[in-house]
Amino acid sequence: MSFTHVAIIGLGLIGGSVGLAIQQHLPGVRTSGFDRDPDVRRRAADLGLVGQMHDSAAAAVAGADLVILCVPVGAMGTAARDMAPGLGADAVISDVGGSKVAVTQALQAALPGRCIIPAHPVAGTENSGPEAGFATLFRQRWCIITPPADAPADRVAALVKLWEDLGAMVECMDAAHHDMVLAVTSHIPHLIAYTIVGTASDLEQVTRSEVIKFSAGGFRDFTRIAASDPTMWRDVFLNNSDAVLEMLDRFLADLAVMRGAISEGDGQAMFDLFSRTRSVRRSIVAFGQDDARPDFGRGDHGKDQN
Amino acid sequence: MSFTHVAIIGLGLIGGSVGLAIQQHLPGVRTSGFDRDPDVRRRAADLGLVGQMHDSAAAAVAGADLVILCVPVGAMGTAARDMAPGLGADAVISDVGGSKVAVTQALQAALPGRCIIPAHPVAGTENSGPEAGFATLFRQRWCIITPPADAPADRVAALVKLWEDLGAMVECMDAAHHDMVLAVTSHIPHLIAYTIVGTASDLEQVTRSEVIKFSAGGFRDFTRIAASDPTMWRDVFLNNSDAVLEMLDRFLADLAVMRGAISEGDGQAMFDLFSRTRSVRRSIVAFGQDDARPDFGRGDHGKDQN
Ligand SMILES: NC(=O)c1ccc[n+]([C@@H]2O[C@H](COP(=O)([O-])OP(=O)(O)OC[C@H]3O[C@@H](n4cnc5c(N)ncnc54)[C@H](OP(=O)(O)O)[C@@H]3O)[C@@H](O)[C@H]2O)c1
Numbered sequence: 001m002s003f004t005h006v007a008i009i010g011l012g013l014i015g016g017s018v019g020l021a022i023q024q025h026l027p028g029v030r031t032s033g034f035d036r037d038p039d040v041r042r043r044a045a046d047l048g049l050v051g052q053m054h055d056s057a058a059a060a061v062a063g064a065d066l067v068i069l070c071v072p073v074g075a076m077g078t079a080a081r082d083m084a085p086g087l088g089a090d091a092v093i094s095d096v097g098g099s100k101v102a103v104t105q106a107l108q109a110a111l112p113g114r115c116i117i118p119a120h121p122v123a124g125t126e127n128s129g130p131e132a133g134f135a136t137l138f139r140q141r142w143c144i145i146t147p148p149a150d151a152p153a154d155r156v157a158a159l160v161k162l163w164e165d166l167g168a169m170v171e172c173m174d175a176a177h178h179d180m181v182l183a184v185t186s187h188i189p190h191l192i193a194y195t196i197v198g199t200a201s202d203l204e205q206v207t208r209s210e211v212i213k214f215s216a217g218g219f220r221d222f223t224r225i226a227a228s229d230p231t232m233w234r235d236v237f238l239n240n241s242d243a244v245l246e247m248l249d250r251f252l253a254d255l256a257v258m259r260g261a262i263s264e265g266d267g268q269a270m271f272d273l274f275s276r277t278r279s280v281r282r283s284i285v286a287f288g289q290d291d292a293r294p295d296f297g298r299g300d301h302g303k304d305q306n
Numbered sequence: 307m308s309f310t311h312v313a314i315i316g317l318g319l320i321g322g323s324v325g326l327a328i329q330q331h332l333p334g335v336r337t338s339g340f341d342r343d344p345d346v347r348r349r350a351a352d353l354g355l356v357g358q359m360h361d362s363a364a365a366a367v368a369g370a371d372l373v374i375l376c377v378p379v380g381a382m383g384t385a386a387r388d389m390a391p392g393l394g395a396d397a398v399i400s401d402v403g404g405s406k407v408a409v410t411q412a413l414q415a416a417l418p419g420r421c422i423i424p425a426h427p428v429a430g431t432e433n434s435g436p437e438a439g440f441a442t443l444f445r446q447r448w449c450i451i452t453p454p455a456d457a458p459a460d461r462v463a464a465l466v467k468l469w470e471d472l473g474a475m476v477e478c479m480d481a482a483h484h485d486m487v488l489a490v491t492s493h494i495p496h497l498i499a500y501t502i503v504g505t506a507s508d509l510e511q512v513t514r515s516e517v518i519k520f521s522a523g524g525f526r527d528f529t530r531i532a533a534s535d536p537t538m539w540r541d542v543f544l545n546n547s548d549a550v551l552e553m554l555d556r557f558l559a560d561l562a563v564m565r566g567a568i569s570e571g572d573g574q575a576m577f578d579l580f581s582r583t584r585s586v587r588r589s590i591v592a593f594g595q596d597d598a599r600p601d602f603g604r605g606d607h608g609k610d611q612n
């Protein structure tokens with residue numbers, strides 16, 4: 001099977017990009033959409049993010065064989081309940097949320113007995129809102145699909161195919177493993193970046209203007225991450241707290257070791273860590289998930305992503 | 307006064323870039339150089355990093371009115387002692403080291419009674435070695451000069467002028483303040499990046515190949531920093547340990563607060579921090595120290611810096 005009508009609920013960065021990408025890559029597939037914010041609906045309609053805009057979630061999902069919820073993780077349950085009256089019996093419900101155990105539970109509670117196949121495209125920018133979306137966001141990026149054990153294989157295959165058609169590389173894993181992988185590769189880096197940028201803003205010894213002036217020494221790379229959407233990230237930490245705390249405690253233990261090395265002047269321990277981490281960078285570049293070019297290859301994914 | 311002959315000791319990324327930048331921007335100024343590694347000397351000569359290459363530090367500094375030590379922070383004392391026999395009585399001795407209290411002490415101990423004016427161009431890449439240098443590295447970047455209280459004003463002014471001629475913006479401050487500013491804007495970000503990349507490489511629950519695959523969610527921005535030169539960074543932490551430990555403890559305290567917010571589900575505390583940090587990013591972009599373009603404006607500084 002393949003999907004013929006995709007409804008998108010939530011038309012910000014990710015929802016808008018999904019809508020544009022489907023229209024570009026799968027012109028035969030109908031798209032409809034809804035956002036709870038009337039102003040976003042108007043702007044999204046003007047931008048043509050979906051083929052048909054609706055004034056209610058139930059109307060937007062009527063006739064759709066796939067619904068993709070593109071709302072913040074904490075709003076998934078509400079959004080699912082809102083659309084339930086319009087949902088066809090055979091529709092597949094998916095999403096794009098950045099944490100998967102909590103979202104799966106919320107969707108299953110809101111839509112008992114439905115075919116729910118959660119997903120998470122590992123692609124984004126620190127911008128949000130309908131104007132931030134672009135059709136090439138998912139190109140050469142990973143999309144993780146976390147099918148529950150009882151998900152029908154043909155529906156899973158159709159969802160894999162859809163994301164591949166949008167340019168993504170797909171990997172399937174269970175939701176709990178997803179949450180652990182993302183805690184390391186995304187959630188902890190964001191938490192750390194937010195925290196250090198906060199620390200630097202509050203110092204008495206060093207002024208904020210000095211921090212800004214001399215940020216080229218490494219700090220500015222953290223500020224880019226720490227400019228990500230606050231609502232989305234609050235929801236991620238509220239909804240993936242177990243995996244995040246587990247990984248955070250690993251990081252804190254390792255940082256305590258490095259603190260000890262610095263206070264004892266143990267240059268060898270520092271040198272060993274600093275040498276080891278270089279090879280990870282090389283693997284990421286070799287694997288095409290970053291790039292040695294000055295724009296880190298971001299140009300490949302289309303529009304300015306900073 | 308202005309300098310007419312600049313000797314550069316250590317011809318890696320920074321020394322090579324200084325040599326190329328002087329030749330490009332100040333064609334009337336003589337440049338001579340030395341590196342302790344014969345192979346680096348050969349490669350640097352082939353690349354034309356300085357006008358005249360020498361086989362000893364003493365020969366390289368003979369006749370120079372300015373010597374810039376571009377060796378790792380931990381090698382400053384040795385490099386200064388090696389060149390002492392060739393040093394003219396009125397020569398100004400400067401450097402480019404990333405920590406300033408320790409380097410100033412090392413230089414003053416090695417060259418008592420000499421005119422020592424330390425400096426630190428806040429510009430770099432994670433590459434090292436003579437091939438990594440390029441003439442535009444310092445353009446639109448800050449250079450911090452830390453003149454001791456008794457440094458003659460005309461020599462300080464000449465050094466300021468030299469760095470401005472190479473395209474840098476110059477700020478003077480005392481060495482201890484420099485070390486605190488750099489601990490926040492550079493050293494702690496590097497320590498954190500090295501540590502989290504190390505943590506992620508050592509997990510049992512998540513494979514290294516998963517970390518690499520899904521790094522686009524934030525992690526890859528840390529790996530770029532964590533690919534910086536191990537020797538240089540070991541030396542930075544050995545030589546700026548007081549300021550680094552002070553700032554690290556501030557960061558750890560703030561991170562403990564965020565850990566508490568996550569484990570208690572305090573979404574408001576998260577939202578407040580995550581909103582506050584956005585404005586720092588905007589200031590950095592507004593201040594021209596980073597950029598909203600896809601290459602972060604790295605193209606402005608010439609060659610590929612990744
Ligand atoms: N941004 C990234 O980097 C990224 C990457 C991968 C996955 N994701 C996931 O993508 C999802 C959306 O993120 P985004 O960056 O696209 O956020 P966004 O740009 O803020 O868009 C979300 C949109 O959903 C709307 N919305 C909220 N609750 C709703 C509801 N109950 N019904 C209908 N619409 C609702 C929001 O309206 P209001 O403004 O009125 O709330 C907003 O317009 C999140 O689950 C996130 O985890 C994000």
Ligand SMILES: NC(=O)c1ccc[n+]([C@@H]2O[C@H](COP(=O)([O-])OP(=O)(O)OC[C@H]3O[C@@H](n4cnc5c(N)ncnc54)[C@H](OP(=O)(O)O)[C@@H]3O)[C@@H](O)[C@H]2O)c1
Binds near residue numbers: 318340341377381430
């Ligand atoms: N890289 C950055 O981002 C950056 C930014 C601002 C400032 N800095 C500062 O710049 C300085 C140099 O860093 P870099 O990145 O240019 O390092 P680099 O590329 O490794 O170059 C340093 C060169 O100095 C040589 N050297 C070491 N000890 C010496 C001695 N006693 N006499 C003569 N030459 C000697 C090294 O040779 P061997 O290889 O044989 O040791 C190497 O060729 C450091 O103090 C650093 O703090 C670096």
